[in-house]
Amino acid sequence: MTTPRSDAQLLAAHRDGDPGAFAELVGRHTDRMWGVAVQTLADRDAAEDVVQEALLSAHRNAHRFRGDASVRTWLHRILVNACIDRIRREAARRTVPWPSHDVPSRRPDTASELATRMAVADALAELPTEQRLAVVLVDVQGFSVAEVAQILDVPAGTVKSRCARGRTRLARLLGHLREEA
Template sequence: MSATARSDPELVAAHRDGDRTAFDELVRRHGDRLWAVALRTLRHREDAADAVQEALVSAYRRIDGYRGEASVSAWLHRIVVNVCIDRIRRERVRPTVPWPERDVPARGPDPVHELTTRLAVGDALALLPIEQRVAVVLVDVQGYPVAEVAAILQVAPGTVKSRCARGRARLAVLLGHLREVGA
């Protein structure tokens, strides 16, 4: 059976049994989404890369502790989110820098307006409390279902919903000026 045909739990079991390619396949399968969460949470490419690397090293070392209570994806995301939260708590004050997204081409008739909007949203997200920011990034930016985010964050689905609602309300105030510009 090829590595790509195996399920995540099968890859975890294969890794535990000494298959050197199994963990690599998990990284290939989930790495892009882990990176996106880290980048949008930390807002710095270097910090996000370091966080993902630290999280994957941690997952690699602690894979024997994976009990299968949540999906492998949720387990990996939880590790990345924890690393990101730890980094934010260690470095509370960071200068604001543009939110790079060179892989996403500008859309619409006004790329300058779109870039300005993207930067404003990134700046507003950075002002949210970390719990709200992580919930909004996972649900609204990355598109994860609330139940999966609840598993990643190890909280009740209602907690995810309330964090998102509070975060969205705060973003609406912080980004209200964009409605006036676009009107």
């Protein structure tokens, strides 16, 4: 029985011409990357596009990976940059409010659960991009503050303050949910 190759080994094998190495790496990380993108962009179609753009960029630029961070962190940094670019492009041409799209669940929702999820998605969409990314990566996706600091290329204290500000704003935007419960 062979031991599975690490992410770094897979990326090195890809750079050395192994045709299946990058596909295996993608298989390990696509679901989580898609989760970050859909929570950040609040649009499933845009999230799919951004994940594909990020993976294509990673594939093309694998030779630039220096090993300063984990491969997972590197992939998510590429993804976050692609999300920021998409948000900027959309903001430049947006003339109507940002549409809210439901994020799929593995089980059927009751009406109140669906309303809550839609309210959370709308509230996340109202956060400034930097706060939204920090909150999604830390609170939704479970990355550590240190990992998010590497992904966003900012100090850990900045991640903490963005999360704190984002959470405060979310609490204000979603306060009505507490009153309904």
